[in-house]
Amino acid sequence: MSVQLNHTIVHSKDKHESAAFFAHIMDLEVAPEFGPFVPVVLSNDVTLDFATIPAESITAQHYAFLVTEAEFDGIFGRIQADGLDYWADPHQKQPGEINRNDGGRGVYFLDPSGHALEAITRPYGG
Template sequence: MSVELNHTIVHARDNRESAEFLAHILGLEVGAEWGPFVPVATANGVTLDFASIPPESITLQHYAFLVSDDEFDAAFERIEERGLTYYADPHGKQPGEINHHHGGRGVYFMDPAGHGMEIITRPYGSHPEPAGRS
């Protein structure tokens, strides 16, 4: 058997709020609560298990999701409908923009716990960058 990521735990102030937020943006379903976790499964079988912990214990993380062009359009529309601040870069220097890296599109936004979320339409390194761009 090859090694695959099966699940990861995502710390949240409110596990239900964070799970529902991400599921809504990405057009996914929130699974049945299981013990202290509220799961959201991705198409490739990886489950994000949201767990409520005290806010001061949350270590902010970055989660990137590869989506189709149509899924990007739908997710980006939901980001705009919610009035979320979004960026073309992970450092928040390009607010209100998306990027076109790797021959696709990408955008960054924050979830309710403060984690950095990213949606991209092309994997990193899948398309050569034009000269002079990074």
């Protein structure tokens, strides 16, 4: 049996806001609420389960998503249309830019709870 990631819990200030934000930017659907979670299912059947916890308990995480060139165009277009800050690097030293690492494109931006989200069109080192 191969090991696969099935789901992970994303701590959020507001699970509905964070799930809706993520689904909007990534052009995905928010699934029906399941217990304390608001799920968003990715195309490879991995689920991000957004859960509300006290804001002071949230430790910012980094979530990277491999997307097609066409998906990147849509994601980046929504980031710009929504007036979000974005960076070419994880340390936020290159604001208003995207990167072209490994012959692809990449962008970093923050979700409403402060998690760093990354969209890339090529895996690093690939």
